[in-house]
Amino acid sequence: MKRTFLATILSVSLAATSLTATTAPAHADEDVLKVIAGLVVLGAIANQVKQNKQSRQTVTRTYDSFGNGPRKHQHRSPVRQYKVAPQRCIRETWTHRGQREVYGARCMQRHANAQLPQKCLRQNKTNSGPRYFYAKRCLRNQGWRA
Secondary structure (H helix, E strand, O other): HHHHHHHHHHHHHHHHHHHHHHOOOHHHHHHHHHHHEEEEEHHHHHHHHHHHHHHOOOOOOEOOOOOOOOOOOOOOOOOOOOOOOOOHHHHEEOOEEEEEEEEHHHHOOOOOOOOOOOOHHHEEEOOOOOEEEEEHHHHOOOOOEE
16 A cells, blocks of 8 residues: 555656646746755655564564474473683693693683672692682583583
């Protein structure tokens, strides 16, 4: 219906401008009015097209895994939000089990995107004082991507 309406307006405006151009002598004032009227018609057409594009809705259908047709009940699994340990915080340190990759405590406290689990905080005693870090495996068990 909108397309036929737009086509009708466009054809009437083109016919009106061609008739007035052939029947009456051209004057500067009339030419300016014709240009303004044409711009108004083009603006109305553009506005209708814009509203038509905005009112379109896309229809999506979901199918079951066997390809038997649309699902009647759609159950979505909850989106899992991972807490991500920053790669910049990885350090290598000597522990009682040998050399391990760990996450530095201060770096994690500055750059982590969630609350850090206190049960994963470990301490390594060195000659220059204690060093604190977070163990990779413990962070993974607590729901972190490490």
